[in-house]
Amino acid sequence: MVSYGDPRKARAIAGAISPDNLKVPRGLSVKTTFKGRNVLTEIACEKGLQTLISTIDDALMCMQAAEKALGSVRADG
Numbered sequence: 001m002v003s004y005g006d007p008r009k010a011r012a013i014a015g016a017i018s019p020d021n022l023k024v025p026r027g028l029s030v031k032t033t034f035k036g037r038n039v040l041t042e043i044a045c046e047k048g049l050q051t052l053i054s055t056i057d058d059a060l061m062c063m064q065a066a067e068k069a070l071g072s073v074r075a076d077g
Contacts, residue, residue: 001040002063009070010034016066017041017059028055039063 004010014034021030027046032039041059045052 001038004037004039007034007037010037010039012070013063013066014039016069017062030055030059032059 002013004013011034014032018032021032024030025047028051029044030041032041034040043052043055043059045055
């Protein structure tokens with residue numbers, strides 16, 4: 001779970017990374033939701049520890065990219 005100061009930001013971040021959850025290999029499940037100021041990503045992995053670690057890393061990198069993009073949009077607007 002990652003918390004943000006603004007529920008709108010949490011919604012935007014969750015929405016930005018949710019499409020990444022659609023195409024995952026068999027034996028892997030990723031679901032991202034938000035509630036209030038929190039973004040929660042649930043990962044179920046039957047493919048081994050390395051796949052789980054890589055999936056967590058990928059999810060965090062996607063969140064970071066979404067945060068940067070959102071910051072850029074707000075700076076321009």
